[in-house]
Amino acid sequence: MKLPIRVILIATIASVTLAACASKTKPTPVASDTGTQTTTTTTPPSNTGTYSVGDLDTDSCLRQRIVYFDFNMTDIKPQFQAAISCHAKYLRQFPGARVTLEGNADERGTREYNLGLGERRGNAVSGALGSAGASASQLNTVSYGEERPVCKEHTEDCWQKNRRVEIVYTAKQ
């Protein structure tokens, strides 16, 4: 019984780090990756690899700057953990780097309430980056509520694009 659990754990770490640092495709659920990726656990622990400033523009993981949320929810969904790990790693490596977490909400609910909701989401991403090693001085949250929609249709398709936190680098190093 012990071995399978260990295998799964290794697989989990592997898939997260792979998704974080190598995979160009969207991170996929852990379970579906386990079989194939256990053999390719050559990626070093995430805190020993190095990024360059240029990786912000080229690295597929660091280029993921938007975290999406469910309606009225503020918890970070598993598929965004990988991107958050990459940004935390970058922030650890470049202590002068600064990010603003811009929290946004869809149009449902009142505007001032949505300011609060956007801040909760921004703080959720900020907290996750902090837990992963970014320092508090590198992190700033601004909530725009529902004031900066990327689309204006009254459909779930549009709403889900607006329920987001954008990770904006205000200093790269």
Added chain:
Amino acid sequence: MTTETFARFAMACLLACSGSAAIAQGLNSDVPTIDIKNGTATATPIAVVPFGVEGGGLPPQTDVADVIRADLNRCGQFRALPKEDIVESPTRGEEIKFPTWNMLKQAYIVVGRDVQGAGGDVRVEFELFDVAKQQRLQGLSISGQASDLRGVAHQIADLIYEKITGVRGAFWTRIAYVTSKGTGNNVAYALMVADSDGFNPQTVVNSRQPLMSPAWSPDGRKIAYVSFERGNSSIYIQEIATGSREVVSANKGINGAPAFSPDGTKLALALSNGINPDIYVMDLASRHTTQITKHFAIDTEPTWTPDGQKLVFTSDRSGKAQLYETAAGGGDATRITFTGESNARASISYDGKKIAMAQGNGNVYRIAVLDRATGETKAISTGSLDESPSFAPNASMILYAATEGSRGVLFAVSADGRVSQRLVLADGDVREPAWSPYRQRGQ
């Protein structure tokens, strides 16, 4: 006359009024389109006869009677006889042939005349009669600038309204609202002020960053609002006439939802300090803030009760947004809304008896009014994403924002929800209407 025909007549009249004003002002795109969605058969019939002109100058650009008629129609309590049905044109009480107006089933008749003076001054005299009793109820005159005949007309409409209903009229008031044009990174935001019927829009502030939550000072001279021009939400207070303004709150996190106390000395607001929004009250003279609520939930949108003793605010402490009430100095909060999945953004009537709010059920958001005496809640709007209700200072009407396709428009609805009027005030998005307090002369 059926409700439907009345509505059609009223719409034709209103469209004609706004059309002629558009030509007169040369501001076609800025003049509001006014549609009345449904009339009401129980409204009081009143004839407002076209006013005469004395004094020998050119006929004025504004037809005072048209403005009065439109005002009385849109409040829902009156049904003004359409201009084309007015068969006689008395301009003085002694010229009225009462049998004619009796036959037209009019309860009241208004006659009057513009008396033009020197230097752009004008005096408008009017008389109000009870048709059945053939009795003069009112005979007054209002003076003003010829360039502000609409303002004079709104003041006359207020006096007529008050004489008949016993409640002060609120037509000579203003509305503030936010507009946005463009998408993506190229959005232009503006905070606007216009007459209560949407005419004479003026820009209070332009911004490339979002503007939110306009709130009037009780003297009607200032507006507090939220602007992101400093990169984060900050609260400004701006004097409308001079444009001078100052930042009163720019703390870390959210600085939102300003609301002047009824005596104008304090500002309630929502501050998050980077954690989560709670309600605070700022003394405007000292800028000292007092924390009123302390809860891990989102507490926002404070509104003062008319006596200044309590604050009604939005909180999601029970899971979804609901309205709560607390003492203005702080203390326990009591939940006051229990119907609908969510309720937010309270607007309280001047007498404290009614609270208008945005009520959410599933994906449908409508304006609902809570009667505090009975505890009953009634929806008064019919859209799917209606928000930001704002009572007129006499509570006869409620302004709110609605969506139409991908744009936002404003609606004014009678307090009973029976008469609804759509105000299209600009291209692009129009939202967050705030009805001004009563105006003082010279303002």
